[in-house]
Each structure stands twice: as structure tokens, then as C-alpha cells.
Amino acid sequence: MRKILLPVFLITFSSSFLFSQDIAVKLKKALAKFESDSQLSHASIGFLVIDAKTGKTIVEKNPEIGLAPASCQKVLTAASAYELLGSDYKFKTEFRYDGTIADSVLKGNLYIIGKGDPSFASWRYTLSTPQTIAKELVDALHHAGVSKIIGQIISVNTGFDSQNIPDGWIWEDIGNYYGAGIGSLVWNENQFDLILKPGKNQGDSVKIIGTKPEYHFQLINELKTGAKESGDNAYMYFSPGVEYGYLRGTIPCCVDSFAISASVTDGEEFARDQIISILNSNHFFVDATAIKSGSSSKYNYSSNLIFTKISPSLDSLTYWFLKKSINLYGEAYLKSIALEKGGFASTTKGVDIVQDFWEHRGIERSSISIMDGSGLSPQNRITPRALVQILQYAKTRPWYNGFYNGLPEINGIHMKSGSIEGARSYTGYIKNNNGIEYTFAIIVNNFSGNASTVVRKMWVLLDTMK
Missing domain, CATH: 3.50.80.20 (D-Ala-D-Ala carboxypeptidase C, peptidase S13)
Known part of the structure; x- marks a missing residue:
């Protein structure tokens, strides 16, 4: 019986080994093409792919360089919350x-x-x-x-x-719904809708009809009417602790009303x-x-x-945190970790506890240099290797299924995406047609030109693993 099984084992192992080599060659070729693209002439690229089962590196490019991960940082915060608060944790x-x-x-x-x-x-x-x-x-x-x-x-x-707002967040973000801060009390995810009425012609002033829910806040309205079907190009600007803000940009003409979402200045x-x-x-x-x-x-x-x-439960909240990339949840998790483990809810204390946790699990502290829990700050720096190590760690934990189910499916791949000005990133898991699973992270900073074009080129690179 063993004389029959041994050759089968050798054939299977050899086939898997050869396929792994083939993927490595294809990935390196695809990566070289990606790097040579004119949009990336002055970009910083970090890329790491490993075999999820064996941990063997398939391909790498600057895996130890800290880059702005944008919302891919949420996998770090989610995994930290699962471990330090627990999947059944409830506020x-x-x-x-x-x-x-x-x-x-x-x-x-x-x-x-x-x-x-x-x-x-x-x-x-x-x-x-x-x-x-x-x-x-x-x-x-x-x-x-x-x-x-x-x-x-x-x-x-x-x-x-x-x-309520972490250090490192920029003025262009904090007035908008995705830049809502966190304190001890939250309502409606600390955001509200502004109901607006555009003018009939491009360049006309825009009227504020009301808010939903009701919110009393002084706004200096500099908003203008844009071209038909030009979309939401309106932004609210305010400074923390100030009871007034500026409304700037454009909304499209030729509609009866138009709603935009903004953050509140004081959630409590x-x-x-x-x-x-x-x-x-x-x-x-x-x-x-x-x-x-x-x-x-x-x-x-x-x-x-x-x-x-x-x-x-935290498990239910994390589904939305990852799936819809809600920045507020990341900041809430970080402060709750600080409150539960350090006795005082502050972002800086939460960051310190998270760094300590992963350092004791073999991830260098300096590879996780963060300012917040969501990835919104452009000052955050995480290495591709740290992201991959966290994803690999997650696979060994009892909460993995909830974590994995929260990852969006993008381009046919279960992965978290990240986007802030000048940065795009992806990290997650991909299983090819031969059943081999890979864990990966890719971060691109300082690209030029259209961001959606860079994203499509990143997808082409990742498709090599399918």
C-alpha cells in the first residue's frame, strides 16, 4: 500500500511546489510591470504575498517600509479589539x-x-x-x-x-461625516444630513433647507451650484470646539433638493x-x-x-466597521481598549496598548506607527509585513470567522481597501482555483494621476494570484 501512496504524495507535493514557483514568477513579472508604470514613477510601493498555510514568502517589495495604509489599518484595530475586548464585548x-x-x-x-x-x-x-x-x-x-x-x-x-478628534486628522476631513470624532456619548454616528436647494444655473448660491436629525449649528454658506449631474463636491469645514463652520464646494443643479452628510462638532x-x-x-x-x-x-x-x-456585540459591530469602513468605530475601539485596559479613554493610551500587544506577539513596535484607530490620518505608518502578520494571526483565533466575514469582497477577493489622498491599499486573503490560499498586503503612496486608474492596475497585479 505504501508503494502506491508514496508516488501519489510525491506527485501532489511536486505539483504544489511547481505551481507555487509558477505563481512567484508570474507575480514578479506583474510587479515589475506595475512598478514601471508612469503613474508610479515617484511612488513608494510596499507589497508582500505569502502562502497562508506554510508562511513561505511568494513575492515581496519593501515589506519592511512603513507606509500610510489608510483604511487597511482597520484590520489592525479590529484584530486588536477582538483580542483585547473580546468578540462578545458590549458597550x-x-x-x-x-x-x-x-x-x-x-x-x-x-x-x-x-x-x-x-x-x-x-x-x-x-x-x-x-x-x-x-x-x-x-x-x-x-x-x-x-x-x-x-x-x-x-x-x-x-x-x-x-x-474627540485624534491628532493628525486634517481640516478637510473633520467636518465631513467620515471625520466624526468620538467621546463618551454618540448619536446617529455623530453625523447629520444637510438638506440643500441648489440654484437653477451653474454658479448660483445654494440654500440650506434644514437638517436631519435637527441640529443647531452656525454655518457660513459659501456653497455654489455646479453643473448638472456633477455630484457631491460639497465639504463642511470646522475647527474642534468652535460652534460655527464653513460650507464650501458645489452640488449639482437641476434637482429639487440635495442632501450631504456632515459630522457634528460635539457628539455629547x-x-x-x-x-x-x-x-x-x-x-x-x-x-x-x-x-x-x-x-x-x-x-x-x-x-x-x-x-x-x-x-x-463587538463581533456584530466589526462586520460594519470592516464592510463599510466606518472611521468612528475604529476610534471608539481604540478608546475602549484604553478605558478597559488602562482606566482612561484616550487615543494615545489606546495606541500604546495596541503597540504593546502586537510587540509581545512578534511584530516590531516601530512597524506600527499610528495616530488613530481608523487610518484616516495621513501620518499613520504600517509595514506590509505587519499587516500580513496580523492577518495570519487572525486565522489562528476563535473570532476569525467573524473577522473574515467582515472583509468586503472587492474584485472577487476578500480584502480591506484603503484610500486617502495620495494613498491606496489592499490587504486580505485570496484562494486560487487550485485551492492554495495567499495572505497579502499592498500599499501605494505618492502616485500621480487618477486614483481609480491606479486601483485598476493594483487589481490586475492581484489577479495574478487567482
């Missing part, structure tokens, strides 16, 4: 009160104690929508015997730093105002002098719990 937001309840009247303050739940009042989850939270809060107050509140609505900062204040609106609409007659926020040590809230809102 909690508490509603508490002080004072007394008599004759259905609460004479005291209502406290909202958040821990940075990015899904709180998000439209993505049936059990966390604004409508669901409104009903649960109103029901809980009625159950506690409260139908009127004489007091204030106070959002309490629970060990979070005052810096935004959430508190939405909760006040809910209570007012349900006839709780909330005092309009609600204060902004405060340190938890200043308020007597610990003994009177009204209602706790629990988020979906």
Missing part, C-alpha cells in the same frame, strides 16, 4: 437620576452616562435606532413613576479625555439635545437650561438606575 449607556420622585414628578437631574458606544442611536441596528431608544427610555421613566422632570439633563463624561452635546427633544415630545417638560456635560465625580448618580442601553 453600555446608562440613564440615572438624583433627587426624588413624588406624584410622578422627578425633582432632580437625569444623567446620561456613556462609554463611547458607536452604535448608540445608529440606523444600522434595529435594536439601537433613535426610535427604539426613545421608546425604551420613555417606557423606563414611566415604569419608574416619572411623567415630569424638574431638573436638568446632564451628559456625564466617564473617564474619557476631552479630545448632540446626543443630549436629541434626548431632550425626545423627552419634550413626550410631554416630560424638561427644563431648557440643560448643561453641557461634566465629570462623573461631580454628580450623585450612582444609586438610581433607570435604564441601561446595551449595544450589539
Whole structure:
């Protein structure tokens, strides 16, 4: 029997070995062509492909050079959160009160104690929508015997730093929906829609019709009407802590209305105002002098719990984090890691804990030089090797299936993409027609010309592995 099996084994091994050699040759040829492209004359390219099963390097180009990974950094943050928080981790937001309840009247303050739940009042989850939270809060107050509140609505900062936006984010990003910052309390992913009415002709002024949800914010409107079907080229600019911003760019003409999404300047204040609106609409007659926020040590809230809102599990959140590349979630994860493991929620503390974690698992600290959890900062630097090592590590963990299912399928490949100005990246897994799986990362910085053209050329390179 062994005389029959040995040749079969040798044939199988030889075939696999020869195919691996063939892929390496093809990849090197495709990489050489990619590098010689005129769009990449002054670009920095990092590329690493390994056999996912054996760990053997198939091809590499600058795998140890730190480059701006853009949203491919989210695989680092997701894997870190799975390990340091756990796939079943859930955020909690508490509603508490002080004072007394008599004759259905609460004479005291209502406290909202958040821990940075990015899904709180998000439209993505049936059990966390604004409508669901409104009903649960109103029901809980009625159950506690409260139908009127004489007091204030106070959002309490629970060990979070005052810096909602990480260092390294640029002014062009932070006013737009994908640049929303994170504090202890979130509502609607800290974004709102601006409803606009363009003029009839190109160059006409644009009117602001309203916001959804309601949001009071002073805007200096410099927006103009663009050409028909020219798309959304509108941007909101503001500085952190400032209660006004600038609306610039263009929206297309020849439509009745046009909506753009922007970030709020203060997520805690935004959430508190939405909760006040809910209570007012349900006839709780909330005092309009609600204060902004405060340190938890200043308020007597610990003994009177009204209602706790629990988020979906981290595994569920990560599906959207990776699939839709939601920057807010990355920043929430990083601060939660800092809060749970270091006792204080700050981005810098979260970065330090994440770097320590991976350093103890064989990834050099200097290969993960990051400013945030999402990859939005152009100052982030990660090596292709570090990304591949993290992906390989993920394959050994019990949470791998959730992680893998969150990776988008792009060009027929399960991979995370990344894009910021001057940078495009991909990292993930690809299994070819012969059943051989590869783990890879490719980062391109400082290319010239059209970004979508560079992306298509990157896909052609990756297609070599199929």
C-alpha cells in the first residue's frame, strides 16, 4: 500500500511546489510591470504575498517600509479589539437620576452616562435606532413613576479625555461625516444630513433647507451650484470646539433638493439635545437650561438606575466597521481598549496598548506607527509585513470567522481597501482555483494621476494570484 501512496504524495507535493514557483514568477513579472508604470514613477510601493498555510514568502517589495495604509489599518484595530475586548464585548449607556420622585414628578437631574458606544442611536441596528431608544427610555421613566422632570439633563463624561478628534486628522476631513470624532456619548454616528436647494444655473448660491436629525449649528454658506449631474463636491469645514463652520464646494443643479452628510462638532452635546427633544415630545417638560456635560465625580448618580442601553456585540459591530469602513468605530475601539485596559479613554493610551500587544506577539513596535484607530490620518505608518502578520494571526483565533466575514469582497477577493489622498491599499486573503490560499498586503503612496486608474492596475497585479 505504501508503494502506491508514496508516488501519489510525491506527485501532489511536486505539483504544489511547481505551481507555487509558477505563481512567484508570474507575480514578479506583474510587479515589475506595475512598478514601471508612469503613474508610479515617484511612488513608494510596499507589497508582500505569502502562502497562508506554510508562511513561505511568494513575492515581496519593501515589506519592511512603513507606509500610510489608510483604511487597511482597520484590520489592525479590529484584530486588536477582538483580542483585547473580546468578540462578545458590549458597550453600555446608562440613564440615572438624583433627587426624588413624588406624584410622578422627578425633582432632580437625569444623567446620561456613556462609554463611547458607536452604535448608540445608529440606523444600522434595529435594536439601537433613535426610535427604539426613545421608546425604551420613555417606557423606563414611566415604569419608574416619572411623567415630569424638574431638573436638568446632564451628559456625564466617564473617564474619557476631552479630545474627540485624534491628532493628525486634517481640516478637510473633520467636518465631513467620515471625520466624526468620538467621546463618551454618540448619536446617529455623530453625523447629520444637510438638506440643500441648489440654484437653477451653474454658479448660483445654494440654500440650506434644514437638517436631519435637527441640529443647531452656525454655518457660513459659501456653497455654489455646479453643473448638472456633477455630484457631491460639497465639504463642511470646522475647527474642534468652535460652534460655527464653513460650507464650501458645489452640488449639482437641476434637482429639487440635495442632501450631504456632515459630522457634528460635539457628539455629547448632540446626543443630549436629541434626548431632550425626545423627552419634550413626550410631554416630560424638561427644563431648557440643560448643561453641557461634566465629570462623573461631580454628580450623585450612582444609586438610581433607570435604564441601561446595551449595544450589539463587538463581533456584530466589526462586520460594519470592516464592510463599510466606518472611521468612528475604529476610534471608539481604540478608546475602549484604553478605558478597559488602562482606566482612561484616550487615543494615545489606546495606541500604546495596541503597540504593546502586537510587540509581545512578534511584530516590531516601530512597524506600527499610528495616530488613530481608523487610518484616516495621513501620518499613520504600517509595514506590509505587519499587516500580513496580523492577518495570519487572525486565522489562528476563535473570532476569525467573524473577522473574515467582515472583509468586503472587492474584485472577487476578500480584502480591506484603503484610500486617502495620495494613498491606496489592499490587504486580505485570496484562494486560487487550485485551492492554495495567499495572505497579502499592498500599499501605494505618492502616485500621480487618477486614483481609480491606479486601483485598476493594483487589481490586475492581484489577479495574478487567482
